[in-house]
Amino acid sequence: GCISQLYLFFALASTECFLLVTMAYDRYLAICRPLHYPTLMTLQISTRMVTAAWVAGFLAPLVPIVLISQLSFCGPKEIHHFFCDVGPLLRRSCGSAFLSSTLVTVLASMVILSTCAFTMVSYTFIIFSILRIPSASGRQKAVSTCGSHLTVVAIFYATTIFTYARPISTTASELDKVVSVFYAVVTPLLNPMIYSLRNKEVREALKKLVSRKQVFVKNIGTVIMVCW
Template sequence: MESANSSVVKVFVIMGFPASPQLRMLFFTLILATYILTVTANVVIILVIKANRGLQRPMYYFLGNFSFMEIWYTTSTVPKMLESFMVGGSSITVEGCITQLYLFFALGSTECFLLATMAYDRYLAICRPLHYPSLMTLQLTTWLVTAAWVGGFLAPLLPIILISRLSFCGPKEIHHFFCDAGPLLRRSCGNALLSSTLVSVLASLVILSTCLLTMVSYSFIISTILRIPSASGRQKAFSTCGSHLTVVVIYYATVIFIYVRPISPSSSELDKVASVFYAVVTPLLNPMIYSLRNKEVKESLKKLVRKNRVLVKNIGALFMVCS
């Protein structure tokens, strides 16, 4: 890890992407629009699922939790990223930096566990439809979601505790758009080999194990789809499954590229670009692919919009009468 002949750093400066002021404002606008769309889409999904009793089923319970997680996952990094684009650098205390790292890792681990859980749920629904109601019970659904959240927040706890005990030296600039493990550990004054190794090992275990489980589930799903006698039925099933797989592959390809390897002693612009995909792009794609393309969700959304229009009209009429 890097060291420097300077005093211990108490505040870091997140540099983001080096660019001219004009480019920074362009990036700021694009990322802000993406962030607003991501949060709005996920909030809409949660409201639709809550409002429609017909969607109170395991699949939508998982999707609701996934949307809730995505809101906080993208919020853990994007605001600081926007600040760095706005002013050319965003300051953050060492404690704040470590807190951001923990939240990002915890929510990222939860996402991996939820993706594996959702893939398993679809495997049961498609490959074992007659046994699905007796297998995916309310008790199992609750247990799987609870395990995903608890496991996600416990997984990075030990390396974060070790990192919090380190001292950090200058330069104070972090050449990334958030406090990721590599850029932070490269600012360690002393030997951070144990922390670095533990981050790599635990990240690899979580990412590779959940990726394997997810892909195994999808392989069984694809095998079942191939046996559908109707060509139109196969095409429709492949359209949905292919969209899910595309998002999953983009997410896992980028996180494997970044975390399933020893932490590099030097920063890379390619690492930052790859990080944008799993921190900004896939949180936008997930609600579009998993929920808003779903026929039941779209119908429920239309009903909710019509209901609210009627409510707004009635309230408007009431104000007209009162005035």
């Protein structure tokens, strides 16, 4: 069960990296090449890119997870973490886990740093394009298009680079658990708010829902007062 959770966690985290860089490329095309966007980012192309991100994400951690599953574990069946992460799990290994830990660090660094680098390159071109926009309203619209994605990128990559793009520590750290909360809990919670609330239709639907609840509460209050 722990190995399965570890694999799913790394597979979904890798998929998140590939999806973020895919979205960065999409925003690069939308801002830097707006006239060519309909031909460069068709439904077929975007579907292939998303499919490739999911496939690559689930294939990337396969070899390290298989190696970890072959290790022998001893001691208590509890790890010093709130989910089955690679560092706390390898600390329970009876034998040498050098190969597994090294492979995890190298692979995680390659996935995280390469996708982060491509994302930063895309945003470098985007920033230069935004600075060339003559009108302030045009610049504001372009910034709002990228702001939500860039917020998620900053939180996600800052925490994952700190955790996985460095040698796995042999001692437990409370800081590791705190940092892991951001990429495991905070970022997924922020995603719907950051992306959905920018949509005008979603905001209008949310306003209608809130207003209906307010009317319902007022009606209930009136009925209670009349009955009393």
